[in-house]
Amino acid sequence: MKAAQVHTLRRRQARRHTLLLVGLFTAVLAMMAMRVLLGQYTVTIPDFFRILGGERIPGATFIVMQDKLPRALLGAAAGLAFGIAGALFRSVLRNPLASPDVLGINAGAAAGAVTAMYFLGAAGTGLAWAALAGGIAAACLIAAVSTSLGAGTGRSGIVGERFLLAGIGVAALAQAVVMGLMTRLSTQNAQTAAVWTAGSLNSSTWDRLTLVAAVLVLAVPLAVLVQRSLQPAGLGTELAVGLGSRPGVAQAGALGLGVALAAVATAATGPLAFVALLSTPIAAALHGGKISVLASGAVGALIVVAADMVGAEMLGEARLPAGVITGAIGAPVMLWLLVQLRRGKQS
Amino acid sequence: MSTALRMTPWVALAVAVVLTITATAASLFWGSRTIEPSTVTSVLLRVPGILMGQDSGASAEMDTAVVLARIPRTLTAIVVGAALAVAGAGMQGISRNPLGDPGLLGLSAGAAAGVVLGLGWLGIHTSWQIAVAALAGSTLAALLVFGISQAGGGAPTPIGLTLSGAAVNAGFVAVTSAVVLTNQAVLERFRYWNVGSASRSETTDLLTTAPLIALGILLVLLGASGLNAMALGDELAHGLGVNLGLQRTAVFVGVVILAGAATAVAGPIAFVGLLIPHAIRRIVGGDYRWIITLSLLLGPSLLLIADTLGRVVAPPQEIYVGITTVVLGVPVLLVLLRRRKGMAL
DSSP states (O other): OOHHHHHHHHHHHHHHHHHHHHHHHHHHHHHHHHHHHSSSSOOOHHHHHHHHTTOOOTTHHHIIIIIIHHHHHHHHHHHHHHHHHHHHHHHHHOOTTOOTTTTTHHHHHHHHHHHIIIIIOOOTHHHHHHHHHHHHHHHHHHHHHHHHHHHHHTOOSTTSHHHHHHHHHHHHHHHHHHHHHHHHSOOOOHHHHHHHHTOOSTTOOHHHHHHHHHHHHHHHHHHHHHHHHHGGGGGOHHHHHHTTOOHHHHHHHHHHHHHHHHHHHHHHHOOOTTHHHHHHHHHHHHTTTOOOHHHHHHHHHHHHHHHHHHHHHSSTTOOOOHHHHHHHHHHHHHHHHHHHHHHHHHO | OHHHHHHHHHHHHHHHHHHHHHHHHHHHHOSSSOOOHHHHHHHHHHHHHHHHTSSOOOOSOHHHHHHHHHHHHHHHHHHHHHHHHHHHHHHHHHHTOTTOOTTTTTHHHHHHHHHHHIIIIIOOOSHHHHHHHHHHHHHHHHHHHHHHHTTTSSOOOHHHHHHHHHHHHHHHHHHHHHHHHHOHHHHHHHTTTTSOOSSSOOHHHHHHHHHHHHHHHHHHHHTHHHHHHHTTOHHHHHHTTOOHHHHHHHHHHHHHHHHHHHHHHHOOOOSHHHHHHHHHHHHHOSOHHHHHHHHHHHHHHHHHHHHHHHHHSSTTSOOOHHHHHHHHHHHHHHHHHHOHHHHOO
8 A cells, every 4th residue: 555545544534533523512512402492491592692691581591500501511521521531441441341430430439429428518619529539549449459469460550350350349349338328318308319329410510510621621632642642552562662652651641531530520420320331332333443532522421411301301200310311221232332342252 | 188178168167157156146136226135135035935926025125126126137137148158159150250249240239120110110019029020130130141241152251241240230220220219109118229238128028038048049059069060161061971051050040049039138238149159269179069058157147247247336327238248348359359369260
C-alpha cells in the first residue's frame, strides 16, 4: 500500500469519527430537549427561551429552572463522565466487563457519601467531596492490593486478573457499607435512599451540576490525550515499549482519570448501574469496533437522560429512579455482551 | 503419611463440632441486650415444655421474650450457614473454579429478585410460595451465569465466571430495587431485601425451607465422589468410569436449591460459600466428601459468629449478618488472591 493511500484511509477514518461524534452529540441535545420540553408538564419552545432569558412565568419558571433543566443537564454531564470513565477503564484493562461500576469505584463513592452523611451529617457539596474520597479510596485499595500481590510473583501489576478480582471484592465491601448504613439512616423517604443504592437524578441541583461540569472541563481533554497515548499499548506491552511509549504511566493516568470521573459523577447522581459498562461497547460498535472516549461519553449521556425520561415521565404513577432503569435495561444487554465475548474468543 | 491424612480430617471434625457448639451457645447467650447466663439457661430449659404444649411460653419478663427470640434466629443461622457453605463447595467443584459462591455469582440476588417479584406482582404470601419464587430466581441466575460462561465451550476462567456473576448480580439487584421502590407494601416489608439477615425469618419460613435444604445437601453429597473425579479433569474422570453428567447435574440442582432456599429464609448472604470450603481445603485437603461434611459444621459456625458479632458490636442496634459476612469475607478473598496456590483447585 502506498503512503498516499494510507493517508487517505486515515483521513477517511478521522472524518467518520467526527461525523459519528457530531451525530451522537446532536442526539444527546435532542434527548435533553425532549426531557426539558416534553413529559407530564410540557413547556413550549418560546416559553423555554423566555424563561432562560430571565422572564418569570408562574409555575413554569420554577419547574424548568429547579427541576427539568438541572435534571437534563446533570444527567448528560454524569452520563458523559461515566461513559468516558468506562472507555478509559476498557482501554487499559482490555476486558469489556471491567468498568468502574463492576469494579466498585461507583460503590466506593456511594459508600463515601453515605458514610459522611451518617457520621458527619454532610450534605450538598460536602457529600460530593466525600463521594470523591470514597471512589479514590476504593481505587487505591484495589490498586494497592493488586500491585502488592503481583510484585511477588512477577505477574502483571495493575493490569492483571487480580485487579479485576480485587475490584469485585472491594465492590462487595463498599456495597455492604452502603447497605449497612442505609439501614441505620432514618430515611423515611425511599427516593433519598435510592440515590445511594441505585442512582437517581431526583435531587439534581445547580450546585452538583457545577461540580461535575468543572471536572468535565478539565478531564475531557486529558482523557482524549491519555487515550491517544495508550494506543501503542494496544499492540502489546513489549512492542509498545519498543516503539518508545511508556505504557505504565499512561495506564496509571488513564485509570486515575477514570476513577475521578466515575467518583464525581457518582457524587452527583449515585452509582447509576451499567452506564459506564454499556456505553463503551455500544460506542465501539458504532465506531467499527474501536474505542472512542468521546463517543462513549456521548452514548453514556444519551443513556442517562433517556433512562431518567423513561423513569420519571413514561411509567405513569410509578416513578422509578434512573439507576433502576439503567440496571433493568442494562442486564440483558450485558448478557448479550458476555455471549459476544465468548464468541470472539472462540473464533 | 497416610495416617496423618486419615487422622487430620477426624481431628478437624472434632474441632468443628466443638466450634459449632460454642458458636451456638454464643448466639444464644450474647446479644444486643445483656442477659444473665442463668436466666438464659432457665429459659432454654423451658423450651421442651413449650414445644410439647405444656408451657404457654408466655412471660411478663422482657428477658424471657428476648431469649425466645434468639432461638429461631440461631436455628436460621445454622440452617442457612450449612446451606450456603455446601452450595459453595458444590459450585467450586462443578465449575472447577475457586471463586464459586452463591452470593458472588448472583444466585442469591436472583432468588431475592424472585421473592420480591412474587410478593410485588404475583401476590404470593405463604412460605411455600416464597420458597418456590426464590428457587425460580436462583435457577434462572444459575442458568444465566453458567450457561453464558460456557457458551463458547470449555471451562470458563475464574475471572470470566466471577465477572459474569457480578454482572448477573447487579442486574438482579436492579430488578429488586425497582420492585421495592414501586410497591409500597413490599417496600414496608422488604425494604432491605438486598441485605441478608438471620432475624427476618419466621418459624414457618424455616420449617418450609429446612426440608428443601436437606434435599439440596443430599444431592450435593451424592455427587461428592463425582466432584473428586472431576477435580482430576473430565478425561481422566471418564477413564475412571465415572458418570460425570449425572453427578454434575445432581450437584448443580442441589446448589441451586440450597442457594434459593437459603435466600428465601435469610436474604442474600455472600462469602460464606467462598470462605468455608477454602478454609477446609487448607486444613484437610481436597477430598470433597470431607469438604462437604465439614462445611455442614463450619458454615453454621461462621454465620453464627458473624450474626453474634453484628449484635454485640454496636448495641442496641444490630448489623445485618449479610454485611458482617462481607466484612469478614473480603480480606480473606484478598489473601486467597495473594497465594496463587490457594486459587488453584
